[in-house]
Amino acid sequence: MTVGLWLVVYYLVPLDHGIGIGTAVALVVSLVLFAGVVVWQVRTVTRSAHPRLRAIETLATAGPIFLVIFSAAYVLLAKNQAGSFTETLGRTDALYFTVTVFATVGFGDIAPVTGAARVLTMVQMLADVILVGMVARILLGAVRIAEDVRSADSGEPPGSEGPVGQG
Numbered sequence: 001m002t003v004g005l006w007l008v009v010y011y012l013v014p015l016d017h018g019i020g021i022g023t024a025v026a027l028v029v030s031l032v033l034f035a036g037v038v039v040w041q042v043r044t045v046t047r048s049a050h051p052r053l054r055a056i057e058t059l060a061t062a063g064p065i066f067l068v069i070f071s072a073a074y075v076l077l078a079k080n081q082a083g084s085f086t087e088t089l090g091r092t093d094a095l096y097f098t099v100t101v102f103a104t105v106g107f108g109d110i111a112p113v114t115g116a117a118r119v120l121t122m123v124q125m126l127a128d129v130i131l132v133g134m135v136a137r138i139l140l141g142a143v144r145i146a147e148d149v150r151s152a153d154s155g156e157p158p159g160s161e162g163p164v165g166q167g
Contacts (some may be wrong), residue, residue, distance in 0.1 A: 003064040010068045011091055019080040023073075030069045031127065038062055038135055042142045051146035055139040066131055067102060070124045071095040077117055084117035085110055102128050 041058040048054040071094045078089035087110055089097065097110045101124050112118045 045142035051143040
Protein backbone atom coordinates (compact mmCIF):
# COMPACT_ATOMS: atom_id res chain seq x y z
CA MET A 1 0.00 0.00 0.00
CA THR A 2 2.72 2.49 0.98
CA VAL A 3 4.81 1.72 -2.11
CA GLY A 4 1.79 2.20 -4.37
CA LEU A 5 1.01 5.52 -2.72
CA TRP A 6 4.58 6.74 -3.22
CA LEU A 7 4.46 5.74 -6.90
CA VAL A 8 1.17 7.59 -7.38
CA VAL A 9 2.68 10.68 -5.74
CA TYR A 10 5.80 10.34 -7.91
CA TYR A 11 3.75 10.29 -11.10
CA LEU A 12 1.39 13.09 -10.00
CA VAL A 13 3.64 15.64 -8.26
CA PRO A 14 4.76 18.44 -10.58
CA LEU A 15 8.41 18.00 -11.51
CA ASP A 16 8.63 20.74 -14.10
CA HIS A 17 10.22 23.57 -12.13
CA GLY A 18 13.78 24.77 -12.48
CA ILE A 19 16.68 23.39 -10.51
CA GLY A 20 19.10 25.24 -8.33
CA ILE A 21 20.26 25.34 -4.76
CA GLY A 22 16.68 24.75 -3.62
CA THR A 23 16.59 21.47 -5.52
CA ALA A 24 19.83 20.32 -3.92
CA VAL A 25 18.50 21.31 -0.51
CA ALA A 26 15.25 19.44 -1.23
CA LEU A 27 17.22 16.30 -2.12
CA VAL A 28 19.30 16.53 1.05
CA VAL A 29 16.20 17.21 3.18
CA SER A 30 14.40 14.26 1.54
CA LEU A 31 17.33 11.96 2.31
CA VAL A 32 17.57 13.24 5.91
CA LEU A 33 13.82 12.69 6.37
CA PHE A 34 14.22 9.24 4.84
CA ALA A 35 17.01 8.48 7.34
CA GLY A 36 14.77 9.74 10.15
CA VAL A 37 11.98 7.42 9.05
CA VAL A 38 14.43 4.49 8.97
CA VAL A 39 15.65 5.34 12.49
CA TRP A 40 12.04 5.52 13.69
CA GLN A 41 11.30 2.19 11.99
CA VAL A 42 14.33 0.59 13.67
CA ARG A 43 12.95 1.70 17.04
CA THR A 44 9.59 0.10 16.18
CA VAL A 45 11.38 -3.13 15.22
CA THR A 46 13.06 -3.30 18.64
CA ARG A 47 9.67 -2.91 20.36
CA SER A 48 7.67 -5.15 18.04
CA ALA A 49 6.14 -8.45 19.05
CA HIS A 50 7.16 -9.68 15.58
CA PRO A 51 10.49 -7.96 14.89
CA ARG A 52 11.43 -10.03 11.83
CA LEU A 53 8.17 -9.23 10.09
CA ARG A 54 8.50 -5.56 11.03
CA ALA A 55 12.08 -5.45 9.66
CA ILE A 56 10.96 -6.99 6.36
CA GLU A 57 8.13 -4.48 6.19
CA THR A 58 10.61 -1.66 6.80
CA LEU A 59 12.89 -2.79 3.98
CA ALA A 60 9.96 -3.36 1.63
CA THR A 61 8.70 0.19 2.12
CA ALA A 62 11.95 2.10 2.67
CA GLY A 63 13.68 0.79 -0.45
CA PRO A 64 11.05 1.99 -2.93
CA ILE A 65 10.73 5.36 -1.18
CA PHE A 66 14.50 5.79 -1.49
CA LEU A 67 14.33 4.95 -5.20
CA VAL A 68 11.49 7.43 -5.80
CA ILE A 69 13.53 10.23 -4.20
CA PHE A 70 16.38 9.71 -6.66
CA SER A 71 14.03 9.16 -9.60
CA ALA A 72 12.46 12.56 -8.97
CA ALA A 73 15.92 14.15 -8.83
CA TYR A 74 16.85 12.54 -12.16
CA VAL A 75 13.61 13.75 -13.78
CA LEU A 76 14.30 17.31 -12.62
CA LEU A 77 17.89 17.19 -13.81
CA ALA A 78 16.96 15.75 -17.21
CA LYS A 79 14.20 18.34 -17.76
CA ASN A 80 16.38 21.28 -16.76
CA GLN A 81 19.69 20.30 -18.29
CA ALA A 82 19.12 18.71 -21.68
CA GLY A 83 21.79 16.21 -22.55
CA SER A 84 22.44 15.20 -18.94
CA PHE A 85 21.82 11.59 -19.92
CA THR A 86 22.34 9.63 -23.11
CA GLU A 87 18.62 9.85 -23.75
CA THR A 88 15.70 11.96 -22.62
CA LEU A 89 14.30 10.78 -19.29
CA GLY A 90 10.62 10.72 -18.49
CA ARG A 91 9.42 9.54 -15.10
CA THR A 92 9.39 5.86 -16.00
CA ASP A 93 12.84 6.14 -17.64
CA ALA A 94 14.19 7.86 -14.52
CA LEU A 95 12.72 5.17 -12.28
CA TYR A 96 14.23 2.51 -14.55
CA PHE A 97 17.64 4.23 -14.41
CA THR A 98 17.43 4.55 -10.63
CA VAL A 99 16.67 0.85 -10.23
CA THR A 100 19.49 -0.18 -12.61
CA VAL A 101 21.95 1.95 -10.63
CA PHE A 102 20.62 0.53 -7.35
CA ALA A 103 20.86 -3.04 -8.64
CA THR A 104 24.32 -2.29 -10.10
CA VAL A 105 23.39 -3.94 -13.39
CA GLY A 106 23.93 -0.83 -15.55
CA PHE A 107 22.40 -1.98 -18.82
CA GLY A 108 24.18 0.85 -20.61
CA ASP A 109 21.14 2.18 -22.45
CA ILE A 110 20.93 5.21 -20.14
CA ALA A 111 24.08 6.79 -18.76
CA PRO A 112 24.90 10.10 -17.10
CA VAL A 113 26.77 12.47 -19.43
CA THR A 114 27.13 15.83 -17.69
CA GLY A 115 29.06 16.48 -14.52
CA ALA A 116 25.88 17.18 -12.55
CA ALA A 117 24.29 13.93 -13.73
CA ARG A 118 27.42 11.97 -12.85
CA VAL A 119 27.66 13.55 -9.39
CA LEU A 120 24.00 12.79 -8.68
CA THR A 121 24.51 9.21 -9.86
CA MET A 122 27.59 8.84 -7.63
CA VAL A 123 25.62 10.18 -4.67
CA GLN A 124 22.97 7.55 -5.35
CA MET A 125 25.60 4.81 -5.65
CA LEU A 126 27.10 5.75 -2.28
CA ALA A 127 23.67 6.02 -0.69
CA ASP A 128 22.80 2.61 -2.18
CA VAL A 129 25.78 1.04 -0.42
CA ILE A 130 24.73 2.68 2.83
CA LEU A 131 21.11 1.59 2.40
CA VAL A 132 21.92 -2.00 1.56
CA GLY A 133 24.78 -2.47 3.99
CA MET A 134 24.24 -0.28 6.97
CA VAL A 135 20.45 -0.18 7.13
CA ALA A 136 20.16 -3.94 6.65
CA ARG A 137 22.77 -4.47 9.38
CA ILE A 138 21.00 -2.06 11.73
CA LEU A 139 17.64 -3.74 11.11
CA LEU A 140 19.13 -7.17 11.81
CA GLY A 141 20.60 -5.79 15.05
CA ALA A 142 17.20 -4.38 15.99
CA VAL A 143 15.61 -7.80 15.39
CA ARG A 144 18.21 -9.42 17.66
CA ILE A 145 17.62 -6.85 20.39
CA ALA A 146 13.86 -7.40 20.25
CA GLU A 147 14.27 -11.18 20.31
CA ASP A 148 16.73 -11.01 23.23
CA VAL A 149 14.35 -8.79 25.20
CA ARG A 150 11.46 -11.12 24.47
CA SER A 151 13.58 -14.14 25.45
CA ALA A 152 14.65 -12.48 28.70
CA ASP A 153 11.02 -11.65 29.51
CA SER A 154 9.90 -15.22 28.83
CA GLY A 155 12.85 -16.91 30.55
CA GLU A 156 14.06 -18.58 27.32
CA PRO A 157 17.76 -18.62 26.49
CA PRO A 158 18.85 -15.79 24.10
CA GLY A 159 18.44 -16.72 20.42
CA SER A 160 15.71 -19.24 21.21
CA GLU A 161 12.47 -18.64 19.40
CA GLY A 162 10.27 -21.04 21.28
CA PRO A 163 7.89 -23.35 19.45
CA VAL A 164 7.84 -23.37 15.65
CA GLY A 165 5.66 -20.64 14.21
CA GLN A 166 6.50 -18.06 16.86
CA GLY A 167 8.98 -15.27 16.14
